Amino acid sequence: MKSESLDPSPTETQVERYRTLAADHAAGVGVVCARYRGKDHAITVTAFTDVSYDPPTMLVCLYDMGRMCEAVESTRTWTLSLLNADQRSVANWLASPGNPVDGLLDTVPFHRTERSGTPVIDGCLSWFELDTVSTHTAATHLVVVGRVTAMGRGDDAGRADRPLIHFAREYRGLV
Known part of the structure:
Protein backbone atom coordinates (compact mmCIF):
# COMPACT_ATOMS: atom_id res chain seq x y z
CA MET A 1 0.00 0.00 0.00
CA LYS A 2 1.45 3.32 -1.11
CA SER A 3 1.43 6.20 1.36
CA GLU A 4 1.06 9.78 0.17
CA SER A 5 2.28 12.57 2.43
CA LEU A 6 0.63 15.98 2.45
CA ASP A 7 2.47 19.27 2.68
CA PRO A 8 1.54 21.57 5.61
CA SER A 9 0.09 23.86 2.92
CA PRO A 10 -1.19 21.30 0.38
CA THR A 11 -0.71 21.92 -3.32
CA GLU A 12 -3.67 21.98 -5.70
CA THR A 13 -2.69 18.50 -6.85
CA GLN A 14 -2.71 17.21 -3.26
CA VAL A 15 -6.07 18.82 -2.55
CA GLU A 16 -7.54 17.25 -5.68
CA ARG A 17 -6.10 13.86 -4.71
CA TYR A 18 -7.64 14.23 -1.24
CA ARG A 19 -11.03 15.05 -2.79
CA THR A 20 -10.80 11.95 -4.98
CA LEU A 21 -9.95 9.65 -2.06
CA ALA A 22 -12.50 11.22 0.29
CA ALA A 23 -15.21 10.73 -2.37
CA ASP A 24 -14.95 6.98 -1.71
CA HIS A 25 -17.19 7.66 1.30
CA ALA A 26 -20.95 7.37 0.69
CA ALA A 27 -22.96 10.03 2.51
CA GLY A 28 -26.60 10.92 2.82
CA VAL A 29 -27.80 14.17 1.26
CA GLY A 30 -29.72 16.76 3.22
CA VAL A 31 -30.81 20.37 3.06
CA VAL A 32 -30.15 22.83 5.88
CA CYS A 33 -32.60 25.74 6.05
CA ALA A 34 -32.76 28.83 8.23
CA ARG A 35 -34.99 31.91 8.27
CA TYR A 36 -32.81 35.01 8.59
CA ARG A 37 -33.67 38.68 8.14
CA GLY A 38 -37.08 37.75 6.76
CA LYS A 39 -35.68 35.48 4.05
CA ASP A 40 -35.35 31.73 3.65
CA HIS A 41 -31.81 30.40 3.30
CA ALA A 42 -31.08 26.82 2.22
CA ILE A 43 -28.11 24.74 1.14
CA THR A 44 -27.40 21.12 0.24
CA VAL A 45 -25.15 19.29 2.70
CA THR A 46 -23.53 15.88 2.89
CA ALA A 47 -21.48 16.45 6.05
CA PHE A 48 -23.97 15.80 8.84
CA THR A 49 -24.52 13.12 11.45
CA ASP A 50 -26.41 12.26 14.58
CA VAL A 51 -24.25 12.78 17.65
CA SER A 52 -26.37 11.56 20.55
CA TYR A 53 -29.75 10.02 21.22
CA ASP A 54 -30.03 11.42 24.75
CA PRO A 55 -30.65 14.22 24.29
CA PRO A 56 -31.20 14.00 20.51
CA THR A 57 -28.30 15.97 19.03
CA MET A 58 -26.95 16.32 15.49
CA LEU A 59 -24.18 18.21 13.74
CA VAL A 60 -23.66 19.70 10.32
CA CYS A 61 -20.62 21.23 8.61
CA LEU A 62 -21.10 24.50 6.70
CA TYR A 63 -18.66 26.44 4.55
CA ASP A 64 -17.49 29.25 6.83
CA MET A 65 -17.61 32.01 4.21
CA GLY A 66 -21.11 31.22 2.92
CA ARG A 67 -24.26 33.15 3.71
CA MET A 68 -25.83 29.96 5.09
CA CYS A 69 -23.23 29.94 7.84
CA GLU A 70 -24.16 33.51 8.79
CA ALA A 71 -27.87 32.64 8.78
CA VAL A 72 -27.45 29.58 11.03
CA GLU A 73 -25.07 31.38 13.41
CA SER A 74 -27.37 34.39 13.71
CA THR A 75 -30.74 32.65 14.09
CA ARG A 76 -29.43 29.65 16.05
CA THR A 77 -32.48 27.67 14.81
CA ARG A 112 -42.70 25.56 7.79
CA THR A 113 -42.15 24.19 11.27
CA GLU A 114 -44.73 25.10 13.89
CA ARG A 115 -42.28 26.52 16.44
CA SER A 116 -39.93 28.70 14.39
CA GLY A 117 -41.39 28.78 10.88
CA THR A 118 -38.16 27.42 9.43
CA PRO A 119 -38.56 25.64 6.05
CA VAL A 120 -38.71 21.84 5.77
CA ILE A 121 -38.40 20.32 2.28
CA ASP A 122 -41.62 18.51 1.30
CA GLY A 123 -41.24 14.86 0.33
CA CYS A 124 -38.06 14.39 2.34
CA LEU A 125 -37.39 11.11 4.13
CA SER A 126 -37.30 12.76 7.54
CA TRP A 127 -36.60 16.17 9.02
CA PHE A 128 -35.28 17.74 12.20
CA GLU A 129 -35.61 21.21 13.69
CA LEU A 130 -32.58 22.13 15.78
CA ASP A 131 -31.32 24.83 18.11
CA THR A 132 -27.59 25.47 18.01
CA VAL A 133 -25.78 24.49 21.21
CA SER A 134 -22.19 24.99 20.01
CA THR A 135 -20.07 25.86 17.00
CA HIS A 136 -16.50 24.94 16.19
CA THR A 137 -14.23 26.24 13.43
CA ALA A 138 -12.47 23.50 11.46
CA ALA A 139 -10.34 24.61 8.48
CA THR A 140 -12.73 26.29 6.00
CA HIS A 141 -15.88 25.07 7.72
CA LEU A 142 -18.02 25.70 10.77
CA VAL A 143 -19.17 22.60 12.64
CA VAL A 144 -22.61 23.38 14.08
CA VAL A 145 -23.96 21.15 16.84
CA GLY A 146 -27.69 21.35 17.44
CA ARG A 147 -30.22 19.93 19.88
CA VAL A 148 -33.29 18.50 18.14
CA THR A 149 -36.46 20.37 19.17
CA ALA A 150 -38.90 18.81 16.66
CA MET A 151 -38.75 16.07 14.04
CA GLY A 152 -40.91 14.16 11.64
CA ARG A 153 -41.23 11.82 8.71
CA GLY A 154 -41.63 13.31 5.25
CA ASP A 155 -44.94 13.42 3.42
CA ASP A 156 -44.39 10.04 1.76
CA ALA A 157 -43.03 7.71 4.46
CA GLY A 158 -43.04 4.87 1.93
CA ARG A 159 -39.88 6.36 0.41
CA ALA A 160 -37.84 5.84 3.59
CA ASP A 161 -35.88 3.07 1.88
CA ARG A 162 -34.83 5.32 -1.01
CA PRO A 163 -32.33 7.88 0.33
CA LEU A 164 -30.37 10.20 -1.92
CA ILE A 165 -26.67 9.32 -1.57
CA HIS A 166 -23.56 11.27 -2.52
CA PHE A 167 -20.76 8.97 -3.68
CA ALA A 168 -17.78 9.52 -6.02
CA ARG A 169 -18.85 13.17 -6.48
CA GLU A 170 -22.29 12.22 -7.79
CA TYR A 171 -25.80 11.91 -6.40
CA ARG A 172 -27.14 8.37 -6.52
CA GLY A 173 -29.96 6.27 -5.14
CA LEU A 174 -29.60 2.89 -3.51
CA VAL A 175 -30.26 0.03 -5.90
Missing part, protein backbone atom coordinates in the same frame (compact mmCIF):
# COMPACT_ATOMS: atom_id res chain seq x y z
CA TRP A 78 -32.34 25.58 11.65
CA THR A 79 -33.75 22.51 9.99
CA LEU A 80 -32.19 19.50 8.33
CA SER A 81 -34.30 17.69 5.71
CA LEU A 82 -32.93 14.30 4.58
CA LEU A 83 -33.61 13.95 0.85
CA ASN A 84 -35.01 10.95 -1.00
CA ALA A 85 -33.63 9.58 -4.30
CA ASP A 86 -36.26 11.50 -6.31
CA GLN A 87 -35.02 14.86 -4.99
CA ARG A 88 -31.76 15.05 -6.96
CA SER A 89 -32.89 18.27 -8.69
CA VAL A 90 -33.50 19.91 -5.28
CA ALA A 91 -30.00 18.87 -4.16
CA ASN A 92 -28.44 20.22 -7.37
CA TRP A 93 -30.32 23.54 -7.20
CA LEU A 94 -29.47 24.24 -3.56
CA ALA A 95 -25.84 23.17 -4.04
CA SER A 96 -25.28 25.72 -6.81
CA PRO A 97 -23.00 28.54 -5.67
CA GLY A 98 -24.27 32.06 -6.09
CA ASN A 99 -28.00 31.24 -5.97
CA PRO A 100 -30.12 34.31 -5.24
CA VAL A 101 -31.56 34.60 -1.75
CA ASP A 102 -34.74 36.15 -3.12
CA GLY A 103 -36.89 33.35 -4.48
CA LEU A 104 -34.43 30.60 -3.56
CA LEU A 105 -37.20 28.20 -2.57
CA ASP A 106 -39.81 29.36 -5.11
CA THR A 107 -39.45 26.13 -7.11
CA VAL A 108 -38.88 23.85 -4.11
CA PRO A 109 -41.98 22.58 -2.31
CA PHE A 110 -41.67 23.11 1.43
CA HIS A 111 -43.62 23.76 4.59
